[in-house]
Amino acid sequence: MAFLEVENLSFGYPETKNKTLYDINFTVSEGEFCLLCGASGCGKTTLLKLLKKQLSPYGTKSGKIIYNGTETEALDEKTSASEIGFIMQNPESQIVTDTVWHELSFGLENLGVPSDTIHRRVAEIVSFFGIGDWFHKKTAELSGGQKQQLNLAAVLVMQPKILLLDEPTAQLDPIASADFLHTLQKLNQELGLTVLIAEHNLEDILSVADKVLMLENGNLQFAGSPRDFAGYFKQNPDHPIASALPAATRIYSMLQSGNTCPLNVKEGRSFICRNYGHKTDSISTKEYQHHDEKAVELKKVWFRYEKDSPDILKGTNLTVFQGEHFCILGGNGTGKTTTVGIMAGLFKPYSGKVFVGGKRIEKYAGNSLYFQNIAVLTQNPQVLFLHKTVLEDLTESAAVFYDSSDEGRAKIAQISKMLDIENLLECHPYDLSGGEQQKCALAKVLIGAPKIVLLDEPTKALDADGKRVIAEIIKALKATGITVITVTHDIEFVAENADRCGLFFDGDMISVDTPTEFFDRNTFYTTAANRIARGYYQKAVTCEDVVMLCKQNSKDGAGK
Amino acid sequence: MTDLFSLHPFVALIYFISVFTAIMFSQNPLFSVIALLGGICFSGKSKIHIRPKDFGFGLLVFLAVSMTNPLFSHNGVTVLFFINNNPVTAEAIYYGMYLAVMLLAVLLWFRSFNRVITDDKWLYLTAKISPKLSLLLSTAFRFVPYLQQQVRKIRSAQKAVGIFAGDSWMDKIKSTFNVYSALISFGIEGAVDVGASMKARGYGLKGRSNYSLFRFRLVDFAILCFILWMDIALIVLSVKADIRFVFYPAFLFPKAQASLIQTVIAFLLLCFLPFILSVKEDIKWRFLRSKI
CATH class of the missing domain: 3.40.50.300 (P-loop containing nucleotide triphosphate hydrolases)
Known part of the structure; x- marks a missing residue:
C-alpha cells in the first residue's frame, strides 16, 4: 500500500x-x-x-x-x-x-x-x-x-x-x-x-x-523515474525546465543520442568517452576586446566595518571597462557584497581610491553619484518596494530624478516596455513571483538612467526561466551601452553570460579573465559541463560548448 | 561550576531580591558600605568586570549626591557654615554621603543583576507564571535583531538607487519614513511565515509542556537554604533590636550589642556570597590543575 x-x-x-x-x-x-x-x-x-x-x-x-x-x-x-x-x-x-x-x-x-x-x-x-x-x-x-x-x-x-x-x-x-x-x-x-x-x-x-x-x-x-524524466526532455528539448536539468542530462538530450541517459558528472564523463572521440579537442574562441574607457576602478582599496573588526578588503584592485558584463564570484562572506557597497558609495574605504566614470567617488556631491551614473539592485528585491503598486513606486523614484512628471512618465513607459512589466504595474509588489519582483525592482533601479548597474545575486531563488529572463535583460542593457557588474554564486550563469569574471578571495580579486579561460583553468570551482569534459576537451565551459565538440567529433567519424 | 551565573534562575532571583531589600531597608551606612564592597568584589572577580572608568563614574556620582544633599537639607544640629544665609550641617553632609553609597551599591548590584539574569533566564521565570507570555517574549526577542538587520538592508537598498540619498534634512526624514513603512510590510510578511511554521509544528494543541535547560541541583537547594537562612536572620534580628542609624537632628548610633554584630555578619555573608563562590571556584581549579 x-x-x-x-x-x-x-x-x-x-x-x-x-x-x-x-x-x-x-x-x-x-x-x-x-x-x-x-x-x-x-x-x-x-x-x-x-x-x-x-x-x-x-x-x-x-x-x-x-x-x-x-x-x-x-x-x-x-x-x-x-x-x-x-x-x-x-x-x-x-x-x-x-x-x-x-x-x-x-x-x-x-x-x-x-x-x-x-x-x-x-x-x-x-x-x-x-x-x-x-x-x-x-x-x-x-x-x-x-x-x-x-x-x-x-x-x-x-x-x-x-x-x-x-x-x-x-x-x-x-x-x-x-x-x-x-x-x-x-x-x-x-x-x-x-x-x-x-x-x-x-x-x-x-x-x-x-x-x-x-x-x-x-x-x-x-x-x-529520473531516467525516464530525462528521456522526456529528449522529446521536448525546448521545454523551459530543460535548462534546469543536470549538465550531463542536458548534453545528452541536446545530442539526441540513443544511449542510457547520464544523470551526473561521473555518468556524463563516461557517456562522452564511450560515444565521442576527441580529435578536435578545443573550440576556437574569439579574443575578447574590451572598451578602452574604464567604468569603475578600485585601486588598493582597504576596508573594514569597524575599528576592531577584521579587514574585509585587503588592497583590492579591480577594473571594469565600459559596456561589459563583469561577474564577481566567490564564497560566502568573502566580501563580494561589500565590494558592491564600496562601488556604490555606501561604504567608505579607509585606504585606497575608487573611481566611478573616471572621477573619484568622493567628488560626487549629494545624490549626483546616483543620477545617470551608478545604481545597485540589492540582494532581496522586496526591500525596494514601499507602495501599494509597482507604478506608485516607480513614480516616486521618477519624481526624484525628473523635474517634470511628463518626463518621468515617459521614462517609466520606456523602461517597463523594455523589461516587459507593463502588465504588472498595477499589482502589489508583494503579490509578484520572485522573477517578476526582480524585474520590477530592476525597473526602479533603471529610472535614474544609470550607466553602471550593480546586481547583487540577481538569480537567487529564481527558476530556470527566471534566470533566462535576467540573462536577456542584461544583454539588453549591454546593448544600450550600460556596464553591468554582477555578484553571484551561480557558476553556470557566469559561464553563459559574463564577458569577464574574477574570483573574490581573501580580500582581493583573483584570476580576472574571460569565463572560458577562468573556468578552464579551474578544476573544482567550475561548471558541471566543464567537469564533464575535463581532460577530454579543452575550453568547453558550457553545455553548448560540449555539445558542439561532441557533434564535430562524431561527424568526423573519428571514434576512439 | 557553581557561581552566581550558573545557579538556577529562581535561586539567583531570590538572591538579588534579598540583597536589594536589605540595602533599601537597613538604614545604616555600614550596611551600604558592605553592600558596595560586596558588589565591587563580585563584579571585579567575575566576567562583569569593573573598569577604571567605572570608578571615575562612581566617584562623580558620589560627589554629586553627597554635595547636593547639604545644599537642600538644612536639618542637623552641627552647623559648619552658612551659604546664602542657609546653614550647612555636618549631619546633612554625612547623610548625603550615606545616600550616595547606597545609590552606588544599588546601581552596581543592578548591573550584576542584568548580567546574571539573562534573556533566557527571564523567559524561564516568566514561563513559571505564564507560559504563553514567555513564548510571546521569546518570539519578540528573536524578531528584534531580525528587524534591525532588515532596517540596514532597506536603508542601503534605497540609498543605492538614489532615492533620498542626499544630505538634506528633508531627504533624511523622507528616507526614514520610507524605511519604516517598508519594514512594516516586511514584518507582516515574516509574521505570516512564522505563524505557518508554528502551526505546522503543532502550536495550539492542548496540553503544551514546558522545557528548559535549567536543572534544580542539590547545590541550588543548598544555596537557596543559605540565602533564606540569612534573610530570616536579618528580619528576626532587626525586629528584635533597633539597628537603625539616626542622622537627624543629631547622630544616634545603634547600641553595640550582640544582635547588631550578628546582623552585620549575616549581611556580610549575604553580600559576599557570590564573591566567595567565585573565589572557591578559583581555588578548586588551582588545586585540580596541580593534581594534573
Missing part, C-alpha cells in the same frame, strides 16, 4: 477563475525520495501545503489525499503535526524562538512531551546533526545555511515519517545547499525517511531521487 496517495486532487483558491491544481494523481511509497519540479507558479507550493493539514490553504478542494491509510483531513491533529514535517523556502522566517535549544524543543513542547523526553530527543538530534557547538547560540547569530539546518533539525526532532520541503535550498549559497541536500540524502538512506521535495535546480538532486513529479500549470505532466 502506498504511504501517501493523492487521488484526483483539484484545488482552486477563492475568487479566482482558474484552478491551481487539476486532477492530480500520484503515490509515494514509504522510504522514497521524491522530487517535485516545475516552473514558478505551477502549483508546487499549493500541492505541498495541501498535504499537511495545518497548512492546507483555504479554497475549493476535490479529490482525496490519503496518508498512511487515513485521509489527511480526518487525521488526528497531533499525528499530522508530528508525522508530516514541513520545511519552507525562507530559512529566516520559519524560526520562532530566540535560542537554538528553544527552537529545537518548541515542537515537542507543543505536543506535550514531558521535559525529560524532550531533553533526550533534543540531545539525540543535536548529536546527529553535529550542531553541539551552536546549541546555546541565539538564532539571530546563525548563517543562512545554519538556519535551514536548524529548521530541519527542529522538524526532525518531532520524529516525522514524511518530510515535505518547499524549495529549501533556494536562499542558500551552493556550499550550504549541497550540505543541506547531503543531510536529506543521509536521512533518506540511513533512516528510510520518506522525502517529497520541490526544487528548481536539478543538478545535484536528480540522480539522488527515486521518483520525479513534474507539474505544469497545475497539471501533473510527468511522474516516473
